[in-house]
Amino acid sequence: MNHYSNIIAEMRNDAADILYKALEAVEPGAAVKRYCRVDGDNLFIGERIYDLVKYKNLFLIGAGKATAPMAAAIEDILGKRVTSGIIIVKYGHVADLDRINLIEAGHPVPDENGQHGTEAILKLVRDAGKDDLVICLISGGGSALTPLPFHGLTLKDKQETIKVLLSCGATIHEINAIRKHTSMIKGGRLARAAYPATLVSLILSDVVGDDLDVIASGPTVPDSSTFSSCMKILQRYNILKKIPETVLNHIEAGASGKVPETPNTDDSAFDKTYNLIIGSNIESLMAAKQKAESLGYKVLVLSSMIEGETRDVAHVHGAIAREIIKTGNPLHPPACILSGGETTVTLTGKGLGGRNQEFALASAIDIAGKNEVVILSGGTDGNDGPTDAAGAFADNFTLKRAGEMGLDPYYFLLNNDSYHFFQKLGDLLMTGATNTNVMDLRIVLVK
Amino acid sequence: MNHYSNIIAEMRNDAADILYKALEAVEPGAAVKRYCRVDGDNLFIGERIYDLVKYKNLFLIGAGKATAPMAAAIEDILGKRVTSGIIIVKYGHVADLDRINLIEAGHPVPDENGQHGTEAILKLVRDAGKDDLVICLISGGGSALTPLPFHGLTLKDKQETIKVLLSCGATIHEINAIRKHTSMIKGGRLARAAYPATLVSLILSDVVGDDLDVIASGPTVPDSSTFSSCMKILQRYNILKKIPETVLNHIEAGASGKVPETPNTDDSAFDKTYNLIIGSNIESLMAAKQKAESLGYKVLVLSSMIEGETRDVAHVHGAIAREIIKTGNPLHPPACILSGGETTVTLTGKGLGGRNQEFALASAIDIAGKNEVVILSGGTDGNDGPTDAAGAFADNFTLKRAGEMGLDPYYFLLNNDSYHFFQKLGDLLMTGATNTNVMDLRIVLVK
Numbered sequence: 068m069n070h071y072s073n074i075i076a077e078m079r080n081d082a083a084d085i086l087y088k089a090l091e092a093v094e095p096g097a098a099v100k101r102y103c104r105v106d107g108d109n110l111f112i113g114e115r116i117y118d119l120v121k122y123k124n125l126f127l128i129g130a131g132k133a134t135a136p137m138a139a140a141i142e143d144i145l146g147k148r149v150t151s152g153i154i155i156v157k158y159g160h161v162a163d164l165d166r167i168n169l170i171e172a173g174h175p176v177p178d179e180n181g182q183h184g185t186e187a188i189l190k191l192v193r194d195a196g197k198d199d200l201v202i203c204l205i206s207g208g209g210s211a212l213t214p215l216p217f218h219g220l221t222l223k224d225k226q227e228t229i230k231v232l233l234s235c236g237a238t239i240h241e242i243n244a245i246r247k248h249t250s251m252i253k254g255g256r257l258a259r260a261a262y263p264a265t266l267v268s269l270i271l272s273d274v275v276g277d278d279l280d281v282i283a284s285g286p287t288v289p290d291s292s293t294f295s296s297c298m299k300i301l302q303r304y305n306i307l308k309k310i311p312e313t314v315l316n317h318i319e320a321g322a323s324g325k326v327p328e329t330p331n332t333d334d335s336a337f338d339k340t341y342n343l344i345i346g347s348n349i350e351s352l353m354a355a356k357q358k359a360e361s362l363g364y365k366v367l368v369l370s371s372m373i374e375g376e377t378r379d380v381a382h383v384h385g386a387i388a389r390e391i392i393k394t395g396n397p398l399h400p401p402a403c404i405l406s407g408g409e410t411t412v413t414l415t416g417k418g419l420g421g422r423n424q425e426f427a428l429a430s431a432i433d434i435a436g437k438n439e440v441v442i443l444s445g446g447t448d449g450n451d452g453p454t455d456a457a458g459a460f461a462d463n464f465t466l467k468r469a470g471e472m473g474l475d476p477y478y479f480l481l482n483n484d485s486y487h488f489f490q491k492l493g494d495l496l497m498t499g500a501t502n503t504n505v506m507d508l509r510i511v512l513v514k
Numbered sequence: 515m516n517h518y519s520n521i522i523a524e525m526r527n528d529a530a531d532i533l534y535k536a537l538e539a540v541e542p543g544a545a546v547k548r549y550c551r552v553d554g555d556n557l558f559i560g561e562r563i564y565d566l567v568k569y570k571n572l573f574l575i576g577a578g579k580a581t582a583p584m585a586a587a588i589e590d591i592l593g594k595r596v597t598s599g600i601i602i603v604k605y606g607h608v609a610d611l612d613r614i615n616l617i618e619a620g621h622p623v624p625d626e627n628g629q630h631g632t633e634a635i636l637k638l639v640r641d642a643g644k645d646d647l648v649i650c651l652i653s654g655g656g657s658a659l660t661p662l663p664f665h666g667l668t669l670k671d672k673q674e675t676i677k678v679l680l681s682c683g684a685t686i687h688e689i690n691a692i693r694k695h696t697s698m699i700k701g702g703r704l705a706r707a708a709y710p711a712t713l714v715s716l717i718l719s720d721v722v723g724d725d726l727d728v729i730a731s732g733p734t735v736p737d738s739s740t741f742s743s744c745m746k747i748l749q750r751y752n753i754l755k756k757i758p759e760t761v762l763n764h765i766e767a768g769a770s771g772k773v774p775e776t777p778n779t780d781d782s783a784f785d786k787t788y789n790l791i792i793g794s795n796i797e798s799l800m801a802a803k804q805k806a807e808s809l810g811y812k813v814l815v816l817s818s819m820i821e822g823e824t825r826d827v828a829h830v831h832g833a834i835a836r837e838i839i840k841t842g843n844p845l846h847p848p849a850c851i852l853s854g855g856e857t858t859v860t861l862t863g864k865g866l867g868g869r870n871q872e873f874a875l876a877s878a879i880d881i882a883g884k885n886e887v888v889i890l891s892g893g894t895d896g897n898d899g900p901t902d903a904a905g906a907f908a909d910n911f912t913l914k915r916a917g918e919m920g921l922d923p924y925y926f927l928l929n930n931d932s933y934h935f936f937q938k939l940g941d942l943l944m945t946g947a948t949n950t951n952v953m954d955l956r957i958v959l960v961k
Contacts, residue, residue, distance in 0.1 A: 276836065303924070349841055367814075367844045370837035375826030382822035383830045386855060389723065390817035394796055397814045397844075408833060477750070 074439050074514060075462050082443035082460065082510045083496075085358045085403070090447060090498070092354030093505045095133040095206065095271055098346035099140035102269065110145070112267055113343040119148060122200040122265070127152030127167050128188045129204030130212045131283060132448065133271050133503050135162035135169060137204040142166060153191060154204060155184040155212045160502060177214030182222055185215040185252060192257065195264035203257070203266060207273025207448070207504035209283025210243075215251040217317060217326070224311040225249050235304040239274070239281065244292035244300060246284045247329050248321060249314060254329035255336070257286035262336035272347040273504045275372045275408050279342050289337055290329035294321030347371070348407035348505045351447060355405050355508065364403035364512065373408035373509075377422050378429035378480065380410045384442070384511050385433025391513045392438045404511040412452075418484020421452025423507055424459045424495070428485040430511075431461035431469075432476055438463060439514040445496050448504040452486075457498040458507075459489040468492060521886050521961060522909050529890035529907065529957045530943075532805045532850070537894060537945070539801030540952045542580040542653065542718055545793035546587035549716065557592070559714055560790040566595060569647040569712070574599030574614050575635045576651030577659045578730060579895065580718050580950050582609035582616060584651040589613060600638060601651060602631040602659045607949060624661030629669060632662040632699060639704065642711035650704070650713060654720025654895070654951035656730025657690075662698040664764060664773070671758040672696050682751040686721070686728065691739035691747060693731045694776050695768060696761060701776035702783070704733035709783035719794040720951045722819045722855050726789050736784055737776035741768030794818070795854035795952045798894060802852050802955065811850035811959065820855035820956075824869050825876035825927065827857045831889070831958055832880025838960045839885045851958040859899075865931020868899025870954055871906045871942070875932040877958075878908035878916075879923055885910060886961040892943050895951035899933075904945040905954075906936040915939060 091097070103112050110117040119125070125148050127141055134154045139162040142149060152167035157174040172181035195201055216225050228249065232242045247254025258266055268287040270279065280288040297318045301307050307315060320326050330336055349371040359366045369387075373380055387404055390396050398404075410422050420428075423444040434440040445451070445458030469476055472491060479488040489495045538544070550559050557564040566572070572595050574588055581601045586609040589596060599614035604621040619628035642648055663672050675696065679689045694701025705713055715734040717726065727735040744765045748754050754762060767773050777783055796818040806813045816834075820827055831851065838849050845851075857869050867875075870891040881887040892898070892905030916923055919938060926935040936942045 275833075276840075349837075349843070352843075368837075369844055370830070370833040371841075371843075372833040372836050373830055374833060375829035376823055379822035379826035380830055383817070383820055383827055386722075386817040386819040386821060389819050390796075390815075393723075394818075396796070396799075396818075397816055 075441060075464060078439060078441040078512045078514060079460055079462065081362050082441050082512055084362070085355045085510050086443055086445055086508060088358035089351040089355035089508050090501055090503065093271070093346040093351045093447060093503050095346065095503050096136040096140040098271060099137050099269060100144065102343060102345045103141070103144055105144055112341070115341055117200060122198060124150040124195065124199040126150055126191055126195055126199060126201045127154070127204070128191060128201060129154040131204065131206030131209035131271065132157045132160050132174065133206035134204040135160055136502050137206065137269065137271070138162065138164055138167050141202060153184060153188050155181060157208055157212065172212050174208045174211045177211050177222060177226065181212050181214045185213040189215065189252060189260055192261035192264065195261055197263035199264040201261050201264050201266045203268040203287055205268055205283045205286070206271035210246060210253065213252055213286065217249050217251055220249055220313055220317060224313050228310045228314045231306050231309045235306055237300065237304055241300045243281055243284050244297050247290055247292060248294055248297050248318060250284065252286045253284035254290035254292070255285060255288055255334065256329060258336045258340045259330045259334065262339060264339070266340045268340070268342045270342060270344045271503065271505065272344050273506055275374055275506070277344055277347045287340055288342055289332040289334065291331060293328060294318055294326065298322050346503070346505055351505050351508060352405050352407050355510065359403040359405070364401045365398045366403045366405060367398055369404055369406040371407040373406045373410065375410055377410040377412045377425045381426045381429035382433060384509060385430050388434050388440050388511050388513050400513045402513045406509045407506060409506040412483060414483050416482030416484060418479065418482040419454060419487060420483050420485035421446065421454055423451040424454070424456060424485035424489055425480070425483065426509060427459035427461040428476060428480050428488055431465035434461065434463050435466035436463050441512045443496065443510045444507060445498065446507050447501060449498040449501040454486045455497070456486060456495040458496040459485065460494045460496060465492065465494070522888060522911060525886060525888040525959045525961060526907055526909065528809050529888050529959055531809065532802045532957050533890055533892055533955060535805035536798040536802035536955050537948055537950065540718070540793040540798045540894060540950050542793065542950050543583040543587040545718060546584050546716060547591065549790060549792045550588070550591055552591055559788070562788055564647060569645060571597040571642065571646040573597055573638055573642055573646060573648045574601070574651070575638060575648060576601040578651065578653030578656035578718065579604045579607050579621065580653035581651040582607055583949050584653065584716065584718070585609065585611055585614050588649060600631065600635050602628060604655055604659065619659050621655045621658045624658050624669060624673065628659050628661045632660040636662065636699060636707055639708035639711065642708060644710035646711040648708050648711050648713045650715040650734055652715055652730045652733070653718035657693060657700065660699055660733065664696050664698055667696055667760055667764060671760050675757045675761045678753050678756045682753055684747060684751055688747045690728055690731050691744050694737050694739060695741055695744050695765060697731065699733045700731035701737035701739070702732060702735055702781065703776060705783045705787045706777045706781060709786060711786070713787045715787070715789045717789060717791050718950065718952065719791050720953055722821055722953070724791055724794045734787055735789055736779040736781065738778060740775060741765055741773065745769050793950070793952055798952050798955060799852050799854050802957065806850040806852070811848045812845045813850045813852060814845055816851055816853040818854040820853045820857065822857055824857040824859050824872045828873045828876035829880060831956060832877050835881050835887050835958050835960050847960045849960045853956045854953060856953040859930060861930050863929030863931060865926065865929040866901060866934060867930050867932035868893065868901055870898040871901070871903060871932035871936055872930065873956060874906035874908040875923060875927050875935055878912035881908065881910050882913035883910050888959045890943065890957045891954060892945065893954050894948060896945040896948040901933045902944070903933060903942040905943040906932065907941045907943060912939065912941065
């Protein structure tokens, strides 16, 4: 199947090597161990030191797809000092744990396992006293895995509300404001519940910009949104009558001060809370940069915060590649452009694909030609959209090879069917589940 | 109105200075003079030398919005050596010319003046003999200004065809393939008509990538598209029955060899033709780079070939600005990111605006915050969309100032009403008509 040149074959290997190095840097267990260590009775976490003698109990809690290896790392570091704990993970995302209760639950669609697990976590932190230390592990998926509706609301109410918000074009920030205000633990309410215990949150970021209050809807982080801002969101998208009445009543009640607000920065709970990001997209990009440089590329890290419609973002990357070829701007070849973040795909067809595969497909069209360009786009969780691929490779010969096989790239793009396009070409990136998630990585190599 | 800080005021001045320097570099007359000079009887054009003694007549022809100052420059350089000439410009885009007949015509909607002017140009070059030199001036708008339908077709036929193509989502390359195959002069047919005269084309590029065969539909450039590829385009977008029957019949006849093809690279006409780009987006970007560096910014020229949906392209630029602030990638502040090209706007509202103003509006949302960022996006022709503005300024305080005035940026963006948003803020960029056009420039300054 290798109709591409030796140079391209080598560049594809380079791209894969760069990607795997980037993934290594954000492996959840390694990330925990990079930021936490015990020396005698001192627990070093980031810039802080916790004297373990001072604490009666050390509880571990957490939620997110990557929290099993994170919890295993904590057990490695703290061993029997861990009193007990509960973490909630996505089905199958497990690890062997000694002292911590691992609960598997539904993701992305929340289920009862998640709800019961969250109730158990809430009970655990409420019972924790001022002489206890609670370590909280948070990663992507933590929001869906902790579905505990506020008193008077049901899981179904929340799900229907999110569905309406998703379909009306609300931003992730807006959706999270509503999530926080209909939840028992999100938007800092978990930190509030843990008070007066000491709380440390170790966070693997899966959101653009690494905003603490967005990751898993910020259960241990002050919330700047309010019931009033939630009302404005419902009004902005004209969905007051589309969401369940119970949810509307709850938000209206909150806006009139009849339901306690989510805690903001002034809340005393945050005096005893420390939130620390231990892994994020930019860290993986910097690891990728180092690897690419070692392979002889001049490297430009564009941004870890790339958002927007996938094919348009691909156009920008393609334009940079073509400028490198034509004028040596912004870098002379051999050049490597790296970017991260999470784009969106507006569906126009019914095919199979994901952000990364669609990025590769749109890029393939832009970089077709005689100059050597290889593009690899991959989801760091190993799971691009509803497919078993993490992403795909595109190069300057992709269109030519597709043409020889009778595949029309424009048709596949129009049908959002990037998976079948790259499957037929043998150009899917298959990493398997990586157990981490710091969004997507894009690698553009130009020789 | 200056609610922004002194630093921002200074950065806005810097951005304007950078933009004007970029415009200066592609002023059409200056561009001609940079590439053409006479020394004795030798006419130096780019890398070539033409011995003027050898030529009986020197004719000047041209079409495009910027060709009046280009023609004036040629008259300055060659004076009485110019036998005669005809150029077609957009209404009002005039200059004082001594020996050259200037015809004003319709743009972007072609009209009869354009048609008659093109007929006159065609007659002039057909009459030119093998000992004559024809200098042809081409700039953006040249395509609409030279509407001479192929025998048997009417202007209305062509216009309806383009309308169908525009509305079905065909690319500029696809539209141009059809344009060339329904025209008497496009797709190299002008060069064919001028043969055996010697032909020199001086081209100011207004298209992404500066492809010679795309600018003004390449009247003096070999055409790689064919009647058969035109048929495929009509089939791809399923518009065989939507375009006028005369046009379909013409293209079908061409595809069966019954109409002469546009000349390709093998055509002998191109042995006597020299095409030279004298101004383009990348040249203006490099001038902008020099100016920005002189103002103390570290500068990254991203690409002169940026295409895609405007707001998504803005997201990418915003993401780079935020990364500069957060991690110093790809540059440490004070940083300047420059890009060029031409984006598209998919209309969702009925407001007033243009690509550049919409870019600034979408950017304003992304860069809102406390760190100093200034973004200036401007069309090099001074005319952004159907407005009297060239573009607009956005900075990190734009959203705050808009909020104080009760303006909701999301609403204006949804309504494609960027003009009124920035008009109210006093943040429109008003350059007046510049008489040049090398697409758009975007300047992102971060301190």
